[in-house]
Amino acid sequence: MVPIKSFLVALATLAWQSSASPLLYSRGANGTGFVFTNANGLNFTQMNHTLPNITIFATGGTIAGSDSSSTATTGYTSGAVGVRALIDAVPSMLDIANVAGVQTANVGSEDITSDILISLSKQINKLVCDDSTMAGAVVTHGTDTLEETAFFLDATVNCGKPVIIVGAMRPSTAISADGPFNLLESVTVAASTKAKNRGAMIVMNDRIASAYYTTKTNANTMDTFKAMEMGFLGEMISNTPFFFYPPVQPTGKKDFDISNVKEIPRVDILFSYEDMHNDTLYNAVESGAKGIVIAGAGAGGVTTSFNYAMEDVINRLGIPIIQSMRTVNGEVPLSDVESNSATHIASGYLNPQKSRILLGLLLAKSSNITEIASTFALNTNA
Numbered sequence: 276m277v278p279i280k281s282f283l284v285a286l287a288t289l290a291w292q293s294s295a296s297p298l299l300y301s302r303g304a305n306g307t308g309f310v311f312t313n314a315n316g317l318n319f320t321q322m323n324h325t326l327p328n329i330t331i332f333a334t335g336g337t338i339a340g341s342d343s344s345s346t347a348t349t350g351y352t353s354g355a356v357g358v359r360a361l362i363d364a365v366p367s368m369l370d371i372a373n374v375a376g377v378q379t380a381n382v383g384s385e386d387i388t389s390d391i392l393i394s395l396s397k398q399i400n401k402l403v404c405d406d407s408t409m410a411g412a413v414v415t416h417g418t419d420t421l422e423e424t425a426f427f428l429d430a431t432v433n434c435g436k437p438v439i440i441v442g443a444m445r446p447s448t449a450i451s452a453d454g455p456f457n458l459l460e461s462v463t464v465a466a467s468t469k470a471k472n473r474g475a476m477i478v479m480n481d482r483i484a485s486a487y488y489t490t491k492t493n494a495n496t497m498d499t500f501k502a503m504e505m506g507f508l509g510e511m512i513s514n515t516p517f518f519f520y521p522p523v524q525p526t527g528k529k530d531f532d533i534s535n536v537k538e539i540p541r542v543d544i545l546f547s548y549e550d551m552h553n554d555t556l557y558n559a560v561e562s563g564a565k566g567i568v569i570a571g572a573g574a575g576g577v578t579t580s581f582n583y584a585m586e587d588v589i590n591r592l593g594i595p596i597i598q599s600m601r602t603v604n605g606e607v608p609l610s611d612v613e614s615n616s617a618t619h620i621a622s623g624y625l626n627p628q629k630s631r632i633l634l635g636l637l638l639a640k641s642s643n644i645t646e647i648a649s650t651f652a653l654n655t656n657a
């Protein structure tokens with residue numbers, strides 16, 4: 276029975292394969308209907324079976340921004356343009372990939388919430404990772420908090436397919452808006468087999484950067500996304516990616532499965548300064564923070580009074596406190612904080628906003644301070 280059954284299945288498969296014609300639907304006219312819808316309901320503006328398939332998840336931001344003046348690079352409306360208009364504005368991306376769009380949100384990046392992050396990550400896992408016909412994902416995003424979303428996706432989308440986060444510093448209505456080229460380069464990297472198994476990446480201004488370390492270093496200019504000490508993964512020349520090294524993952528990176536996570540507990544960031552009062556810490560805890568990150572002076576430093584208050588909050592309330600740094604570069608080593616108490620946690624090379632994302636993900640799983648400390652310890656060298 277079994278051999279005959281498998282023979283019949285093989286025959287049926289063969290018949291299906293030979294009768295299935297290659298999918299070839301040329302581009303729909305600009306702005307008009309879609310020509311192909313896949314099994315997950317994703318709409319494509321063209322379907323050429325020889326090209327890789329990419330999904331753009333749009334969240335808003337300057338890349339979708341609009342202003343009536345072509346010289347305005349401030350004061351414009353973020354997230355005014357939908358995902359279809361972004362795809363139509365860069366028709367050359369369709370020479371590289373079949374592109375579908377998903378409008379996940381349409382807000383400035385300050386208004387991205389942890390609920391949006393959870394649904395975005397679950398969408399990418401379902402629509403890209405779990406679909407063998409999809410090559411990769413591109414996420415369009417405002418730049419102000421882009422590095423936080425990039426860090427979250429790096430930790431929670433782990434299928435090896437490229438996930439590219441991209442934004443723009445100039446709105447789409449400005450002269451030499453950077454959005455269209457950034458988007459073209461992002462689709463190109465997402466479609467590249469060389470981009471696999473490198474975690475999430477930020478592609479802007481002709482650079483390919485690791486989501487884990489890269490931060491926004493300038494509030495205004497286009498060359499803003501950098502990891503000063505760790506550098507870039509690669510560069511784009513004439514829209515062709517060049518990676519400096521073979522695929523690697525950052526030291527200390529932890530992968531999370533968030534398929535059962537419904538919310539991320541509140542984590543607040545407190546900035547250290549001369550005369551820092553301890554009541555900001557108590558206020559945060561009273562307001563519902565389940566974890567705290569300190570943007571410490573130098574390697575995690577706070578006032579003596581604040582340090583006593585941290586001891587109190589950790590030991591009495593069991594709330595984890597991560598000591599990070601307000602300087603853009605450097606690390607908070609374990610040896611700088613553990614002298615105070617074994618439960619103080621150093622952020623290592625992670626800045627406050629990335630530490631906050633990591634702590635939120637850890638707290639969503641467990642509030643065990645020992646386990647939280649051991650994950651952060653992977654980012655420190657002493």
Ligand SMILES: *[C@@H]1O[C@H](CO)[C@@H](O)[C@H](O)[C@H]1NC(C)=O
Pocket residue numbers: 312316317318376377378
């Ligand atoms: C695809 O198009 C259909 C029909 O216009 C629409 O109902 C559906 O929401 C679209 N899918 C996505 C993912 O936007």
Ligand SMILES: *[C@@H]1O[C@H](CO)[C@@H](O)[C@H](O)[C@H]1NC(C)=O
Pocket residue numbers: 299300301323324325326370
């Ligand atoms: C499909 O893509 C291939 C490879 O880029 C290209 O040579 C071919 O012309 C495309 N076909 C159509 C109908 O656009």
Ligand SMILES: *[C@@H]1O[C@H](CO)[C@@H](O)[C@H](O)[C@H]1NC(C)=O
Pocket residue numbers: 298313324325326327328373407408409
């Ligand atoms: C792109 O998607 C189509 C439709 O799902 C599929 O037939 C095709 O094989 C995919 N292309 C690649 C290169 O996987």
Ligand SMILES: *[C@@H]1O[C@H](CO)[C@@H](O)[C@H](O)[C@H]1NC(C)=O
Pocket residue numbers: 305306363364366
């Ligand atoms: C599609 O429409 C956009 C916006 O209206 C325009 O900038 C672009 O040039 C058009 N593309 C083509 C191929 O006509």
Ligand SMILES: *[C@@H]1O[C@H](CO)[C@@H](O)[C@H](O)[C@H]1NC(C)=O
Pocket residue numbers: 553554580581583584587
């Ligand atoms: C917090 O600061 C207040 C006012 O400076 C002080 O009275 C109090 O002792 C401090 N709390 C701790 C735990 O050190």
Ligand SMILES: *[C@@H]1O[C@H](CO)[C@@H](O)[C@H](O)[C@H]1NC(C)=O
Pocket residue numbers: 643644645646
């Ligand atoms: C916290 O985690 C550590 C290491 O996994 C374990 O030994 C300890 O029992 C846990 N503590 C609690 C209160 O669950």
